[in-house]
Amino acid sequence: MLIERGLNCWIGAKATILDGARIGDNSIVAAGAVVCRGEYPAGVILGGVPAKVIKRIGSLSGGNCSHGRSGIGA
Structure with a gap:
């Protein structure tokens, strides 16, 4: 079995991802989470032990800046 991770995923410190897990694009795995076998959207x-969906989020592309500025220090 393999672990499949989508594009633009963030994995927190000391997270454990077990064989057979499939994590969708633009997802975040919380620090210390244990992601078991299965498909995640x-x-x-x-987050959690075992991991479950805590919250649905939008894209992590960074293109939408709500304050009208872009870039670091802008």
């Missing part, structure tokens, strides 16, 4: 925050 795109655009979510996963």
Whole structure:
């Protein structure tokens, strides 16, 4: 079995991802989470032991800046 991770995923410190897990694009795995075998949707925050969907989020592309500025220090 393999672990499949989508594009633009963030994996927190000391997270454990077990064989057979499929994590969708633009997802975040919380620090210390244990992601078990199964398929997890795109655009979510996963956390807990065992991991479950905590919250649905939008894209992490960074293109939408709500304050009208872009870039660091702008």
